[in-house]
Amino acid sequence: MAKTQMVTAGPAEAAPGHRLGLGQGTALFLGAVLGPGVLALPHLAAAVAGPASVVAWAALLALSVPVALTFAALGGRFPDGGGVATFAARAFGGRVAAVTGWWFYFAVPIGVLAGAMVGARYVASGLGLGPAGTVAVTCALLAAAFTANYAGLRFSGRLQLVLLALLTALLVAAVVVAAPAVRPGNFTPFAPHGWSGVAHAAGVLFFAFVGWEAASHLSAEFADPRRHLPRATALTLAIVGVLYLGLAVVTVGVLGGRAASSPVPLALLLEEGVGALAGPLTAVAAVLLSFGAVNAYIAGGARLGAALARDGALPRPLAKGAAPGEVPARSLTLLAVLTAALTAAATVGELDLDTLMRATSACLAAVTAVGVAAATRLLPRPGRQVATAATALTLVLLASCGPYLLVPAVPAAAGLLAAVRRPGAVRGAAGGLRAAGARAGRPGPARRWRG
Template sequence: MGAGQGTAMLLGGVLGPGMLVLPQLAAAAAGPASVLAWAGLLALSVPVALTFAALGARHPDGGGVAAFAARTFGPRWAAMTGWWFYGAVPLGTVAAALVGGGYVADAFGVDRMAAAAALLAAAFLANAAGLRTSGRLQLALLGGLVALLAAAVVTAAPHAEATSFTPFAPYGAAGVASAAGVLLFAFVGWEAASHLSAEFADRRGLVRATAVALVVIIVLYLGVCLTTIGVLGDRAGTTAVPLAALLEIGFGPGARPVTGAVAVLLTFGAINTYIAGASRLGAAMARTGALPGWFASGGEPGRTPLRSLALLAALSVPVLFLAGDLDVLMRATAACLAAVTTVGVAAAVRLLPAGRQRATAVAATALSAVSLACCGFYLLVPATLGLLATVLVVELPRRLLSR
């Protein structure tokens, strides 16, 4: 893998359909001051991304953060990390489906929940049939998302007004922290560098790809957040489809149905890929004892892990109909994935050599801990999953074996 393809893969790990709605959720939480949350999390991304790149280059391991946690902190932390990641998938895929459903509802007048359910059902059926989004198609969809965000910024930015940024912080520091809690959804994924490390022909290519991906994310995210506030003003925190609103200002009313159709493709591609990866993750966790062994079936190359897929579907249905609030789902997902990131960079403090790399890992750990605190009440989600993993995967088997 070269630096160009590696950059695209890293962007695919971080940039997702959540960007279609996160500017609105952040603005609703903090008003114009949400730009401070964006800027703070972008600052966090630099040491986190560089730490995972260094970790991947020095310790290539496809097992990702769970493998680093096992090597550094032991089986208990490895089990918790696996459960955080696996548990976040039903939450995150349902959130993505609701994002797509919202744009479909706005563009075509259909019911949002019905559209979200249809997207989820189509993705699960496609995976059960063995149809997954190809790497080239996924990269094409990623390019479509980047183009859509860039078009919204470029066409709408001339309509921005300075008065849209006043009052700047109507909800104070608490609002900024709340915005950061939901925006974490758009900043997790840098651990993909450690997964991809063995695929690079030149390990330095991983570092170059990470640097380029960081620049793209910084420019794109700052452009989106500043344009959303500057152009939409008070509407930034109330419209359910901020990107469609920006494109309508830039291109006219005809942009809405086009944006709705593109949103369907983007969200379906992302959901399909997440489900495919998560079903295989579940089978792999079952092989290592992190899930019951019954779920390991079908995890072999060329087969479909139907049992793990069925478990994900069984978890996703109640999430959709019982906790279908987009803000709640994104915050819960972000809390789980932020916990994974924090464990990963903390492991790097031990695994990386003393000097600049370890200092970067220390900074990444400290900043990740601060961002984790912004999740507030939603930390109960990874805490509950971690407790279950500790009891069911580590302590209970140990006690049974000691008898």
């Protein structure tokens, strides 16, 4: 009974604590989507696709619209810290939910390390720091984000709002000051590596468009999920679309071949407009981008871990703090330990940033695919039609991850083993989730339920 009571906490019966409004919620969504990938990914995409990388940016932005709207609809109907795992439980049962939850939870340490490393490299480049300084900045960014989350969403949400306002202004300034230097000749030849290069670019660029699945874990933290989630999603889509497409076009148009060869294209763009101030400004942008994304993913991942433990897919002690408004300190601590261990391994073994990004993208693409597929069973029309389109597009993108699909196979096997070893707990949690939706006034279609 205790487990069912924890699961059923919804907006009308949530534990006391700070709840997100539209401003802080949008800031956290932006932090999850508009991450440090925008610093490194224009270079990585241009290296494999040339100027045609702009097509990959536009295609992924178009894909984000149905995916984002689908997750907003799901989060509004079934707000819970389990996020996509909750949706999977309602649509496909406890075992799929466990696998999905493990995909996201154990991708968080890889993803936040990659994000912090991207920001640290820009800071080191802008301020003239050496390799030791890069490592120090990476560790400082991670420590700051974990500390903010231990302080709770009231602190981290407000901090995110301020930082994202500064960041958006800085990125807009970078596009505006560099735009006059765009040269049409830099777009020829348009696809030097063929359209297969565009597909490869899409695989790595997915890192810049993940985030909607992370934001779904914060759905229960909104004061009014049904009203705030769609609005926060629409605002995030508009801001991300303008910034991403603007940066993609300007990067290729201004830098030409240097977009593919320089690991710090944003710094080169700023040099076109502000000269010597480019280094410090780039360092500021890197800190804002990195902290925002790392903070949002840690917030979502920690709440997912507590929800998974509550539902039987992770050790029960990690469930403390699973109720909305609480700090899931134990789950947060496990993520901190895993991230520290991976950081140490990356420092000693010099893990390649591209590898970390592609590994994260593969795991989160798998999570996204399950989430939108669940929506085809849980949402009413026309939401199901949008979800069907999102599912087809996501599966195509998932295939572009290629051999990196082996990465999510490991947590999938572990999550499935956990579900098999504790089938009663997982089935009970899935049933509790169904009951939670009904009591919150958000019943899922009973005829579709597979508890």
